Each structure stands twice: as C-alpha cells, then as structure tokens.
Amino acid sequence: MVVLAVHGGAGVMNRSDLSPEKExxxxxxLTNALDAGYQVLATGGSALDAVEQAVRALEDAEHFNAGRGAVFTADGRHEMDASLMDGKTLKAGAVAGVRNVRNPITLARTVMDKSDYVLLMAPGAEDFARQHNLSFEPDEYFYTETRYQELKKKQSGEGGNRKIGTVGAVALDQSGNLAAATSTGGMTNKTFGRLGDSPVIGAGTYANNRACAVSCTGDGEYFIRAVAAYDVYCLMAYKGLSLQEACRIVVHEKLKELEGEGGLIAVDRDGNLEMAFNSEGMYRGWRNEQGEGETAIF
Incomplete structure (x- = not known):
C-alpha cells in the first residue's frame, strides 16, 4: 500500500480572492506535487524521497508560502525554514532562516544525510548548502507581486490577519515506512528572526513508523506550544486512538483552546489519511495506489 498527501497552507482564505484562473x-x-511524489512511491521508492520531491514541487510553485512564493520579511527579504523526518530511523533534518536557497527542503534532507546535526540556522546553513553544491537563486527569483503587495498592506495596517501557512507532504511507501516534510517562508512582515513550527521537529513535522507521519500548517506559535505533530503521534501510540480521533482532538480541541488556527495532514501505518483544519480553508491533495485522490481548497 502506498499513500501520499500534500498541503499548500491553511488559514484565512476568501473565495472572492481567488479568480477562476488562480484557483x-x-x-x-497541487497535482504537480502529487505527481512528483507519487512517481517515487509507484516505482518502489521511499516515503522520505517521495515527500522531499513533493515539497520541492510546491517550493518551485509561486502560489504557496515556501520557496519561490515565500512571503517578505519586514526588511523586504525572504527567510525560509524547512524540515523532514524519516519514520523508520527517526532521523530528521531541518534548516531555519535561510536565504536564496532554491529548495530548503533538499537542504534539510542534506543536513539529515550529510551531517551529525538535526537543525542548522542561517548563515551557517547557507554555507553548508554551498559546500554540498545545492542550488541558489537571486532575490528576483523569489519576488512575486502578490507577496510584495501583502507586505505593503501589512506595513500600512491594512493587512488584517491573513495567514496562509506553509507547504508539506506525508507518505507511506511499499515497505511500510512513513515520512513527513514541511517548508515555509514564515510570516509576512516578520521581524527579529522569527521562526515558526515548520523547522521544529515535533511541532510542525513528525514521523514514526510506530503510528503516523504529520505535517502542520497555520499559526506557528500555537503549533509549537501545542507540540502539535508529536501530540497526534502520542495520542495514537500511548492512548491507542485512531488517526482520525487524534487529529480531531489536536486540531479542533487543543489548538482551538489556544486560539490557534490552521490544520495538518497525516497518514498512519495502515494507510489511513486525515486532512484536518479549523480554518476557512487548506490547500490540499492526496493520492493512493487505487488511483483515488483529489485536490481541494475549501
């Protein structure tokens, strides 16, 4: 059995903001990301490779707050975070605050595979990327007019509370292994080197073959405080809950009690899939070996 799911962020979304063309x-x-990840799984590849490839595709698209579509910081730059975790070995890699790296998720994978560390922060993480010949892009590559206007609105006090989260993927491969990956551009107009949950193992990303793989999106501060991804795992591993019930409790009870908005995608070792969110919408999609699947926004 193989299963793949992706998300492109959750948060405040209005149907009126989406033209038919943009939708x-x-x-x-989302379909392209599913294609990229599922091709790995269908040919016997690992869940870890699948989630990396799916997230790379999402980072390369300008519609999501990660990679090419990353939001602007207060000083007009792009600072990106990413992490991934292997449910078989419990190895993980993560990067925080990196600039100009084309695919932060691949840098996170390289940290996991080629270093003794789990989490590297900029600028050292960028030095590590250069050492391993990863792709960099100029500032212009990351510039999108939509994101720039969001920054201007936020700085003028008109931005409201619009947050669009991150991107991520979870997968189960033919060998029964689980993996999760998450990548983000952070928060529009962020200052002081702010980091959210995406590069924090256990908060935004977690995978363990004993139960499940989880990738989160939303108000990062709340997901960190709730240790959201790991909590889904704990409710299954220690309390014996189903994936569906564990996700419901974390997203619709624990996060809501903290007034945290967002969602998560998760797959368990039996191939059950959940895409739970307490916000207006979440860009999401999934696919299995029966050929079933879909993409959705609201």
Whole structure:
C-alpha cells in the first residue's frame, strides 16, 4: 500500500480572492506535487524521497508560502525554514532562516544525510548548502507581486490577519515506512528572526513508523506550544486512538483552546489519511495506489 498527501497552507482564505484562473493554477500545482511524489512511491521508492520531491514541487510553485512564493520579511527579504523526518530511523533534518536557497527542503534532507546535526540556522546553513553544491537563486527569483503587495498592506495596517501557512507532504511507501516534510517562508512582515513550527521537529513535522507521519500548517506559535505533530503521534501510540480521533482532538480541541488556527495532514501505518483544519480553508491533495485522490481548497 502506498499513500501520499500534500498541503499548500491553511488559514484565512476568501473565495472572492481567488479568480477562476488562480484557483485552477493552484489545483494544478497541487497535482504537480502529487505527481512528483507519487512517481517515487509507484516505482518502489521511499516515503522520505517521495515527500522531499513533493515539497520541492510546491517550493518551485509561486502560489504557496515556501520557496519561490515565500512571503517578505519586514526588511523586504525572504527567510525560509524547512524540515523532514524519516519514520523508520527517526532521523530528521531541518534548516531555519535561510536565504536564496532554491529548495530548503533538499537542504534539510542534506543536513539529515550529510551531517551529525538535526537543525542548522542561517548563515551557517547557507554555507553548508554551498559546500554540498545545492542550488541558489537571486532575490528576483523569489519576488512575486502578490507577496510584495501583502507586505505593503501589512506595513500600512491594512493587512488584517491573513495567514496562509506553509507547504508539506506525508507518505507511506511499499515497505511500510512513513515520512513527513514541511517548508515555509514564515510570516509576512516578520521581524527579529522569527521562526515558526515548520523547522521544529515535533511541532510542525513528525514521523514514526510506530503510528503516523504529520505535517502542520497555520499559526506557528500555537503549533509549537501545542507540540502539535508529536501530540497526534502520542495520542495514537500511548492512548491507542485512531488517526482520525487524534487529529480531531489536536486540531479542533487543543489548538482551538489556544486560539490557534490552521490544520495538518497525516497518514498512519495502515494507510489511513486525515486532512484536518479549523480554518476557512487548506490547500490540499492526496493520492493512493487505487488511483483515488483529489485536490481541494475549501
């Protein structure tokens, strides 16, 4: 059995903000990510490779707050975070605050595979990326007019509370192994080197073959405080709950009690899949070996 799911962020979304053209483009980008990850699984590849490839595709699309579509910081830059985890070995890699790295998720994978560390922060993480010949892009590559206007609105006090989260993927491969990956551009107009949950193992990303793989998106501060991804695992591993019930408790009870908005995608070792969110919408999609699957926004 193989299963793959992806998300492109959750948060405050209005149908009126999405033109038919943009909505179609978002669905296509989610489909492209599913294609990239599922191709790995269908040919006997690992869940870890699948989630990396799916997230790379999402980072390369400009519609999501990660990679090319990352939001602007207060000083007009892009600072990106990413992490991934192997449910078989419990090895993990993560990077925080990196600039100009084309695919932060691949840098996180390289940290996991080629170093003795779990989490590297910039600028050392960028030095590590250069040492391993990873791709960098100029500032212009990450510039999108939509994100720039979001920054201007936020700085002028008109931005409201619009948050669009992150990107991520979870997978179960033919060998029964689980993996999760998450990548983000952080928060529009962020200051002081702020980091959210995406590079924090246990908060935004967690995978363990004993139970499940989880990737989160939403108000990062609340997901950190709730240790959200790990909590889903704990409710299953220690309390014996189903994936569905564990996700419901974390997203609709624990996070809501903290007034945290967002969602998560998760898959368990039996191939059950959950895509839970307490926000207006979450860009998401899934696929299994029966050929079933879909992409959705609201």
């Amino acid at each position: 179609k483009a978002i669905h296509q980008s």
